[in-house]
Amino acid sequence: MSDIPTYSDIKEAAKRIQGFAHKTPVLQSSFFNQRTGAELFFKCENFQKVGAFKFRGAFNAISQLTEDDGKKGIITHSSGNHAQAVALASKMNGYKATIVMPENAPIVKVNAVRDYGAEIVFCESTIESRQESTDQIISTTGATFIHPYNNADVIAGQGTSAKELLEEVPDLDIIIAPIGGGGLMSGTAIASKSIKPDIKVLGAEPKLADDAYRSFQAGSIQPVLRTDTIADGLRTSLGSLTFQIIKDNVDDIVTVTEESIVRDMRRVWERMKIIIEPSCAVPISALLDGEVDISGKKVGIILTGGNVDLENLPWK
Amino acid sequence: MSDIPTYSDIKEAAKRIQGFAHKTPVLQSSFFNQRTGAELFFKCENFQKVGAFKFRGAFNAISQLTEDDGKKGIITHSSGNHAQAVALASKMNGYKATIVMPENAPIVKVNAVRDYGAEIVFCESTIESRQESTDQIISTTGATFIHPYNNADVIAGQGTSAKELLEEVPDLDIIIAPIGGGGLMSGTAIASKSIKPDIKVLGAEPKLADDAYRSFQAGSIQPVLRTDTIADGLRTSLGSLTFQIIKDNVDDIVTVTEESIVRDMRRVWERMKIIIEPSCAVPISALLDGEVDISGKKVGIILTGGNVDLENLPWK
Known part of the structure; x- marks a missing residue:
């Protein structure tokens, strides 16, 4: 498999990882539901082996x-x-x-x-x-x-998270994930659109690393200009494969500020009692800052990972 | 109800709180299983409403x-x-x-x-x-x-957590909870011994607030002598009701050091990606420090809460 993966590849990947990767839980939060007026479903890849969807x-x-x-x-x-x-x-x-x-x-x-x-x-x-x-x-x-994202097998594997989420919550209106190199976003988009063609698939990025947003707008790959966002998992540029998939399958890409990322990372720790890394907070900030109209909607969010240096927390 | 609560009172409590309290998840951790040679089941009251079993x-x-x-x-x-x-x-x-x-x-x-x-x-x-x-x-x-622990209705309510845990994992060999005023320990002991009479029920305390341990040994309530343990939920002394229940239903009480509490609180954050408060780590330290023989056993642990001041973490 060296071309764009299909949903069939994602189903094969799901069989391959079964018993080796965790089927991660889906959590809800009354705090975030009240804040957004929507019903949010958090797919907890921070509980995955090695602490991340990777x-x-x-x-x-x-x-x-x-x-x-x-x-x-x-x-x-x-x-x-x-x-x-x-x-x-x-x-x-x-x-x-x-x-x-x-x-x-x-x-x-x-x-x-x-x-x-x-x-x-x-x-x-x-x-x-x-x-x-x-x-x-x-x-x-x-x-x-093994390329971190511009690899069809890697993309198919990342797509298994959205597959699990949609099997548990089949009537999601929207699914949102952060975009770094685009591997997770690509797998999420392919799985989601295959399972539920009318679902809205969104990507979220830090404004300080908005290469996917700019690439999406321009129709060609734009490089990352800065690498100083706190969302350290999202500092990379798209690859040829992930750009193609995102261009064809993602409905929109929204961007958020560093302040919002830190604020919402902390809110998740305080309110949900789970540890997420800064990259995880990016889609949450997009929802809380009103970048997306989600009122009354069911929204799935991929929480990507929980690997944080506990000696250096961003609110210190 | 003003006397010692029965399992029937706990069952009534479970009906009363249904739909109002969360049925909290039970998590496992391959890291802690490998460390202990046992199979551990963490009942996550840190995900409960207000962030604690209370x-x-x-x-x-x-x-x-x-x-x-x-x-x-x-x-x-x-x-x-x-x-x-x-x-x-x-x-x-x-x-x-x-x-x-x-x-x-x-x-x-x-x-x-x-x-x-x-x-x-x-x-x-x-x-x-x-x-x-x-x-x-x-x-x-x-x-x-509403007394925080020396109240039969409060004790019956706290017992619903162990009831849920044993319904999900019926073949636990051991169940362990921390002891502060003894409300959680009392409810846990009554529920556990009623559901599975041969289960071993253990309490864990900080050495710096070992009043329950000393009371258990002496056969009469001993006051807390110091209030400087980091496990701020466990600084209180037993009440008349909780002492009676613990004396009659708990198999043993073990104590742990402050160093172990901080170490294991941090390990849970790092390895399980969930936020627990220091009091929560006390039973885990008891297991990891070899205070209890758990090799090959199935052990339930009540994680009591996750309310932590993120500006003042104990490893800074």
Whole structure:
């Protein structure tokens, strides 16, 4: 599978990850329902293995490798949740993972990846150095590279979250997810439109990393201009595959401020008693700031992850 | 009902709170299972209304008042979760609540109670002043006093959490809860021993507030000697009713250090992505520190609440 994934691929992915990934719970909150005048359903990928939806895609991709390929190893570059996801999914499949990380990556992220048994190769903190280190390892070992989002198997895996959500709450009017590289958004859009063609599929982005919004408006991929949003999972640009899928399947993309992100991250902690990372709050802010008309509607929200440095909370 | 509640009272309480209190979820954690070699089931009262199990008891007591009594108002003294529980349960029953709070109570607690529509009467931060203020209001208004734990209706309400847990996981070998005033522990013990007579019922306390442990050993109520444990929900002494129930129905009480409480509170945040308050971590520390032999056992843990001041986390 190297082309745009279909709903059939997502159904296959769901079978593949069953028993390995968690079927995450769907929570509701009377506080947020009252605030919005809508009925909100939070799909809790923060409770997923490695604390983020990324495990779904990584496991779906890695579990499909032939044993010969798997034995040559798995490789990716990431200092975020995808790194942990590839590390754990490789380990669960009995393969060795190598993660290329910038030498200035937070120690807490490095340790998490190491705890999952992956080897870490440090590189300079530039895109060139990262690519060079990765290419070199691939050329020596023949390891398989798992792209964090521009990969059809990864996208199909991420789509299983929306599939589960719509199976549990079939009459959603709207589904909304954050957009970073677009893997989750792509899988969510394909699954949602296939299960319920009249559902409205929305993406949400920080104003400080609004490349998907601008790409969507322009009709061509626009690069990220800044990387200083607090929503660290959403700093990447779209890929060729995810842009195509989002262009064809997403109804609208809305953007939110940094202040709203921090405010709503905190509100979720205080009111729902669950830990979400800043990227998670982005779609919630879009709903609370009135960017979308949801009054009286049933709205599904993918909560993407809960990996936060508890020593550095954004409201300190 | 003014005597020791029975399981029949807990079943009645369960009917009374249905549709008003949340049926809270039961979560599992592969991290904690691996750490302990047991299978742990976390009953999430941190997701309960007002963020704590206290709502169950307060609603069960207040919803039984005659309309004549209810109209005279409800009163309690507390600066903790019971205050919020009485405030919200009164509001939901259409009654006016008055909460007597020390003038140095944290503003976040004061605001939470006010948000639920209760009137706050401030007193000096002494037991005498608190009692005097309370008595004065009762004598003028005829308001009904709802004790935070030494009240059979409150105890019966708290017991509904263990009832739900055992209905969802009927083959628990052990159930463990923290002990403050003993209301939750009492309701948990009565429900558990009635549903599954051979279950082991355990209580957990901070070493710095081990009055229940000492009372249990001595066979008579021993006062709390210090009030500086971080587990702020567990600083109170047992009441006559709760001591009697605990003496007759609890198999053992174990104690844990402050260091373990903070460590395990943080572990739950990091690994389970849910927010628990320090009191919640006390039974978990008892299990992790080997105070109880749980290898190969199924263990239920009541997570009592998630009300934490996010500006003042104990690991900063």
